[in-house]
Amino acid sequence: MFSSQWITTSTGGFSGCVDRIADAVRDADAILVGAGAGLSTAAGFAYAGKRFDDNFADFRDAYGITDMYSGGFYPFPDEESLWAWWSRSILLNRYDCPVGQPYLDLLHMLRGREYFVLTTNVDHQFQRAGIDHDRLFYTQGDYGLLQCSKPCHQATYDNEELVRQMAERQSDLRVPSELVPRCPRCGAPMSLNLRCDDTFVEDEGWHAAAKRYDDFLREHRRDRIVLLEVGVGGNTPVIIKYPFWKLASQNRHATYVQLNKGEMLAPSQLERQSVLLDCDAAEALSAVRERLS
Numbered sequence: 001m002f003s004s005q006w007i008t009t010s011t012g013g014f015s016g017c018v019d020r021i022a023d024a025v026r027d028a029d030a031i032l033v034g035a036g037a038g039l040s041t042a043a044g045f046a047y048a049g050k051r052f053d054d055n056f057a058d059f060r061d062a063y064g065i066t067d068m069y070s071g072g073f074y075p076f077p078d079e080e081s082l083w084a085w086w087s088r089s090i091l092l093n094r095y096d097c098p099v100g101q102p103y104l105d106l107l108h109m110l111r112g113r114e115y116f117v118l119t120t121n122v123d124h125q126f127q128r129a130g131i132d133h134d135r136l137f138y139t140q141g142d143y144g145l146l147q148c149s150k151p152c153h154q155a156t157y158d159n160e161e162l163v164r165q166m167a168e169r170q171s172d173l174r175v176p177s178e179l180v181p182r183c184p185r186c187g188a189p190m191s192l193n194l195r196c197d198d199t200f201v202e203d204e205g206w207h208a209a210a211k212r213y214d215d216f217l218r219e220h221r222r223d224r225i226v227l228l229e230v231g232v233g234g235n236t237p238v239i240i241k242y243p244f245w246k247l248a249s250q251n252r253h254a255t256y257v258q259l260n261k262g263e264m265l266a267p268s269q270l271e272r273q274s275v276l277l278d279c280d281a282a283e284a285l286s287a288v289r290e291r292l293s
Helices: 013-027 037-042 050-063 079-095 101-110 125-129 160-169 204-219 241-249 268-273 281-292
Strands: 030-035 115-119 136-138 141-148 190-194 225-230 255-260 274-278
Touching (some): 013 255, 013 274, 030 101, 030 204, 037 281, 050 079, 079 160, 101 125, 101 281, 115 204, 125 136, 136 204, 268 274
Parallel strands (some): 030 225, 255 274
Antiparallel strands (some): 141 190
């Protein structure tokens, strides 16, 4: 579909690009946001470094884990140790985490406009910032949901009360055995509703959100639409990046915006329609919000 020629930045400098983005948002019939992990990193919620060391030094020393992402795949010796890790991680990143300023800036940009948000993030920041639930599709799951690990059925379960108990009552890097979650139907271990393999549960809420996303795309396929990609790297390009390129290529009225730090790339065919800004997403969103105020 696309040639091997690429663009990696846009001319005009930071200020000029911000002006172009603000103008496109102001004139748009609709805005589609595609957000990846880089947005939460820009908000200060890093999974490594000081934030990890401040909260997981004991796991680091006991198991050699160096960051929260890799810790999620660590082969813990038993379920009690596994849930000691996960309960602390979920509490930090899902329930007791402040709302990131970039999310609030984004909400300010979207308020009063026709929009939809597609995200691979699982930390619930969009919901907590105030994004309309009916305008959000979190494709990869949510730290706040449990599912059967088999899975024996297609349903998910809220976990906040259980997570808080496990975080409070854990000792020696283990939770009490009676707190280890089991499937209410088959008794198998529960797991988090995160898309890591083919056991991921797509429940009724997931399918309803997917339909709303498809309806949004169908309704605005020929409109002046801003495709705002924020913090999306190369790990899962088929969910946001490649579809956004395709949408832009099929609609000459579309503006494709890419905000990221150090990972900028778009097909040369989209150069006229694109604004690629290699920068901290928090800085860029704050500047765009200011232009729109």
